Amino acid sequence: MAASPVLAQEAMYTAAATMPSPGVSVIREQIHYYRYGGNPNTGADHTDQAEFMTSWQYGLARGLSLSLDVPAVIRNTVDNDTNDFDKGVEDLDLMLKYRVYQDDSGGIDTFRIALMGGVAFASGDDSDFSSQSVNPHIGVVATEVRGRHGFNQEIHYYFNTGGDTDDNYGGEGPADALRLNVSYLYRIAPDFYRSTTTGAWYITAELNYLYETNSDHDLRLSPGLMYEGRRFAFELMSQFPVYQDVEERPKMVVGIGVGVRFTF
Amino acid sequence: MKTTRRMILAFFPVLALTGCASNPSNTSPEYEERPIVHAVSAEDQAMAKSKESLKTESALLYVNGMGCPLCASNIDLQLIRVRGVTKVDVDLGIGTALVRFGGERRPSPYLLGEAVADAGFTLVKVVTPAPDVIPTTGGGQ
Numbered sequence: 001m002a003a004s005p006v007l008a009q010e011a012m013y014t015a016a017a018t019m020p021s022p023g024v025s026v027i028r029e030q031i032h033y034y035r036y037g038g039n040p041n042t043g044a045d046h047t048d049q050a051e052f053m054t055s056w057q058y059g060l061a062r063g064l065s066l067s068l069d070v071p072a073v074i075r076n077t078v079d080n081d082t083n084d085f086d087k088g089v090e091d092l093d094l095m096l097k098y099r100v101y102q103d104d105s106g107g108i109d110t111f112r113i114a115l116m117g118g119v120a121f122a123s124g125d126d127s128d129f130s131s132q133s134v135n136p137h138i139g140v141v142a143t144e145v146r147g148r149h150g151f152n153q154e155i156h157y158y159f160n161t162g163g164d165t166d167d168n169y170g171g172e173g174p175a176d177a178l179r180l181n182v183s184y185l186y187r188i189a190p191d192f193y194r195s196t197t198t199g200a201w202y203i204t205a206e207l208n209y210l211y212e213t214n215s216d217h218d219l220r221l222s223p224g225l226m227y228e229g230r231r232f233a234f235e236l237m238s239q240f241p242v243y244q245d246v247e248e249r250p251k252m253v254v255g256i257g258v259g260v261r262f263t264f
Numbered sequence: 265m266k267t268t269r270r271m272i273l274a275f276f277p278v279l280a281l282t283g284c285a286s287n288p289s290n291t292s293p294e295y296e297e298r299p300i301v302h303a304v305s306a307e308d309q310a311m312a313k314s315k316e317s318l319k320t321e322s323a324l325l326y327v328n329g330m331g332c333p334l335c336a337s338n339i340d341l342q343l344i345r346v347r348g349v350t351k352v353d354v355d356l357g358i359g360t361a362l363v364r365f366g367g368e369r370r371p372s373p374y375l376l377g378e379a380v381a382d383a384g385f386t387l388v389k390v391v392t393p394a395p396d397v398i399p400t401t402g403g404g405q
Contacts, residue, residue, distance in 0.1 A: 009332050021338045021383045023345075062382045104329030104386040107300025107359025145331035147299060193356035199333050230337040263337055 009145055011204040012237040012257050013222055014181035015154045017114035017143035019065035019097050020057055020263065028055040030259035034169070034239075036250035041166045044079040047250060049169065051090075053259075063099035067118075068092065073129055088129035090172075091120040095137075108193065111144045116156065131173050133162025139179075150185035150202070168249045175214040175248070182207050185226070199229040204237070218244040220252065233261040300359045302326040308389040312377055318370040320393035325361040325376060329385040330354070339383040346371045346379050362394050 010016035012030065020026050030053040037046055050073070057067040070092055077084040095118025103111045116139040123130045139156030156179040163173020171177035183206040190197055206222035224237035239255030304326075325343075330336060336354040339361055343352045350366035363376065377387040 009334075018335075018384070021342050024338065024341055063384070099384070102329070102384075102386075106328055107302060107326075108329075108331045108356065109299055110329040110331055150331065195355040195357050197333065197356050228333045230333045233334060263334065263341075 009143060009150045009185060010152065011183035011185060011206050011222070011226065012224060012235050012259060013208050013239070014152050014183035014206050015097075015116065015139070015141045015156075016152045016183075017097075017099060017112035017141045019063070019099065019114070020059035022059045022061050024059045024263060026055075026057040026261055026263045028057070028259060028261045029053070030055070030235075030257060032255060032257040034255045035253040036169055037253055039077075039166070039250045040247060041249070042077075042079070044077045044084075044250075046078050046253070047169070048076045048078075050074045063102075063114075065097050067095045067097065069095075070123075075128075086128055088125040089123040090125070090129045091131050091135065092123050093120045094118050109146050111142070113140065113142045115140055120158070122162075127164050128167055131160070131162035131164070133160075133173070135160045135162065135173065148187040148191075150183075150187075152181075152183045152185075154179070154181040156181075165248060170218070170249060170252065171210050171212060175212040175216070177213075178211045180209040180211075199227060202226040202228070204235075206237075207242075208239070212248070214248045216246045216248050218242075218246055218252070220255075222255075224257075231263055235259045235261075302328065302359065302388050304388045312373050312387050312390050315372045315374045317372050318365070318392055320365070320370075322362065322364045322392070322394040323373075323376070324391040324394040325363060325380065325387055326389035326391070327359055327361055327380055327385050328388055330356055330359055332356075335383075335385070339380060339385055342379040342383040343376065346375055349376075364394075 009018055032051040034049045035046060038044065052072040054070045055067060057065055059065050071090040073090055074087045095116055097114050097116045099112055099114045101113040118137055120135040120137065122132050135158060137156060137158040139154060141152060141154040144151045158171060158177040160173035160176050165174060171179065183204060185202045185204045187200050187202050189201045204224040204226055208220040208222055211217040219242040220239050221242050222237055222239040224235060226235045227233060237257040241252050244251045330339065336356055340352040340354055343349055343361060343363055348365050348367055348369045348371045349363055351364040353362040373390040380387040
């Protein structure tokens with residue numbers, strides 16, 4: 001559900017073609033809350049889900065990084081006024097990101113493209129959370145920064161080999177999933193960088209499209225706010241459905257996310 | 265076929281958004297921040313690739329691609345690992361890194377350029393020694 005861990009110029013749900021340099025680590029902690037509507041498979045009225053995503057990204061070499069995502073989830077399913085609490089760990093995700101193109105055309109202007117490939121694999125938890133399978137995924141992301149404006153566009157395909165229809169809240173199988181994400185970041189402060197600049201505020205807007213090979217697909221709008229310092233970043237995001245043609249899983253009602261990143 | 269058409273329609277706003285944004289020669293009034301363009305001569309390019317050790321106490325590196333504060337942390341973490349480098353001050357306003365040296369050994373511009381490339385950026389010019397007065401406001405040429 002959440003974007004993979006990354007470094008700079010990245011919004012919450014869309015990857016960027018940026019990565020830590022060799023020997024540098026980035027730890028990213030995110031908390032996402034989602035409310036989903038009725039589940040067509042189980043008949044549940046609605047579901048509230050909090051996802052605690054811990055991500056670690058490490059620079060292996062120039063333009064090459066490795067990341068690991070560990071998503072812990074608390075889920076409350078409401079059915080006929082009966083609450084069913086459950087908690088667990090969803091599939092872990094191991095991913096390589098490799099920068100294949102870079103054009104630094106000015107002091108703060110750049111255009112980059114990176115390839116991504118990895119696997120989501122069973123966490124060892126039960127099928128309520130883990131897919132009990134190994135699911136490869138590949139993607140490509142382009143990032144462009146022009147002055148105060150930043151753009152990211154990501155295409156990612158997930159070959160889902162497992163997963164449970166009852167516990168699919170979007171892209172978690174058993175159908176394959178295609179994600180198309182785009183984000184725009186606008187630096188609201190400072191107006192222009194100075195020698196004393198140590199941080200910057202951005203407003204962000206994302207469009208997140210998910211298509212599953214069972215023909216379910218939806219488009220979400222995710223406005224947010226982000227602060228980037230030199231060693232950390234803070235991000236706040238919300239997510240709203242724009243269009244949903246979903247029959248095999250619950251529809252999303254609303255999503256909220258908050259996160260921090262540290263580099264060292 | 266129907267599914268493919270749906271996907272294209274759904275992603276159209278995405279394509280439109282990035283298509284509008286991908287023009288680097290944007291000179292419209294809303295482009296508040298003038299791009300930082302480092303003037304680089306053939307001599308500068310040759311100097312930036314030199315493998316001869318520097319002999320000064322400092323150097324001013326002109327770097328392209330540093331678009332955000334987190335970028336700055338990447339570049340100073342790499343430059344400080346270069347043998348002979350004791351201090352790094354990154355100025356996003358003018359796209360530079362002021363590097364100070366200590367000890368007997370000094371790095372070459374080539375080694376500094378490799379560290380900058382490891383950080384994910386492009387070294388375009390090295391000025392030695394670093395000028396006493398460095399411009400402090402950004403967005404200029």
